[in-house]
Amino acid sequence: MKRISLYILVVMMVSAGCQKKDSDSIGGLTPDQRIAKALAAYQSKLMGSQYGWIFVESTTGIAYNQGVSQNGPAITLAYFMQFVDSNTVVMFSDFDTSMSVPKSSSFRIKELTRPALIFDTYSYLHVP
Amino acid sequence: MRLISKILPVLCAGILSGMVSCKKDSFTPITTPPVGLGGDDWKQDSIDVFIHDSMTVPYNVAVYYKWEPGQLDFPSDITPPDAGKVVPVLKALRSVAYNPYNIMTGSNLFLRRYLPKALELAGSAEYLPNGAIFLGQAEGGTAMLLYQVNYYSRLKADSNAFKQMMHTMHHEFGHILNQNVLYPVSFKTISTGYTGNWYNISDADARQLGFITSYAQAAPDEDFVEMVSSMLAGGPNGPSGGYDEYEALLTQTGGPSSPGYQTIKQKEAVIVDYFQRVWNINFYSLRATCRTAFVNYLQ
Numbered sequence: 124m125k126r127i128s129l130y131i132l133v134v135m136m137v138s139a140g141c142q143k144k145d146s147d148s149i150g151g152l153t154p155d156q157r158i159a160k161a162l163a164a165y166q167s168k169l170m171g172s173q174y175g176w177i178f179v180e181s182t183t184g185i186a187y188n189q190g191v192s193q194n195g196p197a198i199t200l201a202y203f204m205q206f207v208d209s210n211t212v213v214m215f216s217d218f219d220t221s222m223s224v225p226k227s228s229s230f231r232i233k234e235l236t237r238p239a240l241i242f243d244t245y246s247y248l249h250v251p
Numbered sequence: 252m253r254l255i256s257k258i259l260p261v262l263c264a265g266i267l268s269g270m271v272s273c274k275k276d277s278f279t280p281i282t283t284p285p286v287g288l289g290g291d292d293w294k295q296d297s298i299d300v301f302i303h304d305s306m307t308v309p310y311n312v313a314v315y316y317k318w319e320p321g322q323l324d325f326p327s328d329i330t331p332p333d334a335g336k337v338v339p340v341l342k343a344l345r346s347v348a349y350n351p352y353n354i355m356t357g358s359n360l361f362l363r364r365y366l367p368k369a370l371e372l373a374g375s376a377e378y379l380p381n382g383a384i385f386l387g388q389a390e391g392g393t394a395m396l397l398y399q400v401n402y403y404s405r406l407k408a409d410s411n412a413f414k415q416m417m418h419t420m421h422h423e424f425g426h427i428l429n430q431n432v433l434y435p436v437s438f439k440t441i442s443t444g445y446t447g448n449w450y451n452i453s454d455a456d457a458r459q460l461g462f463i464t465s466y467a468q469a470a471p472d473e474d475f476v477e478m479v480s481s482m483l484a485g486g487p488n489g490p491s492g493g494y495d496e497y498e499a500l501l502t503q504t505g506g507p508s509s510p511g512y513q514t515i516k517q518k519e520a521v522i523v524d525y526f527q528r529v530w531n532i533n534f535y536s537l538r539a540t541c542r543t544a545f546v547n548y549l550q
Contacts, residue, residue, distance in 0.1 A: 243318035245333035
């Protein structure tokens, strides 16, 4: 009996004595480094386009405000956007003729749950 | 007892094996903050410089104008402010809403102490399902929310929108003052008939009942600050159909002998007394200063 407990002790010590690897690194990069890298990649991709970007938005026809739905037209809108520097975007939209005038507003690429593109001051995007 | 004698060696063994277990990676502290935890960073432009120089330094107020949904009401459709409107709105606030207090108290120390430390701007109003809208909020006491920044204009023709904005600011600042030092409790008993359905009552009808606006009928706190803001900045839906001066609003009560008029006058007396006693501010002079600042500011 005594011998058995000794064996159990030895087995436990051996199995517990391993080297534990507890690392979130992938490819040698920590999560923070990977997030920073992803943000920089999105930023340079947005700004890197010579002719800007065209965003296409399709509305579902239902809008919610404070949980109350309202019906509207289900339409598809296009926005032309030129990301001129790290925080500024110039855009126009085909929503109506007044939006053919390029309007400058600000944007940010920020890590929320995932990297997110935020249009954080008023732009044509906020109209429909 | 027998049970313990069996368990004890196993426990000891467990603790022992825990002790010998592995070498742990050495901890290296990071030198830069994790992404997103070092505070927001964007390229500082003239707006940020203006906010720093004319709001943060003199009044110790941070102004948030970039979209931050957590600061507003999540399930509502609200638009962010137009970057081009931010500085004009702040300049107007400074001249018309803040400066009269500076003149009355002699320095910016009063506002520096009592203004909420954060001012949040939103482009549109917050629309409620019952048809009412939020023009401003100051419930927490630490932050003041100002909606409808995108509708700002200082033209005489748009004076209604301008007065509405100043009305909102005086309303919210009134909340801050009464949250710091409560008005006399007797104020709450001047009127009865406070109701959550205030939005079903027109402003004109509310005046007949002794409330300066229909929103004043929502609660005694709102009544108090609506009185303050209506006296300082005028009130909505007056005889002209838009924002009118306090005296003009009083004509809708039914005349000096009507109960509505007398109730409002009773409230006015409490407020004047409150400002004099608690804040050492002559309310009528403050009102004249506000009025002058306002008239001078419109173009």
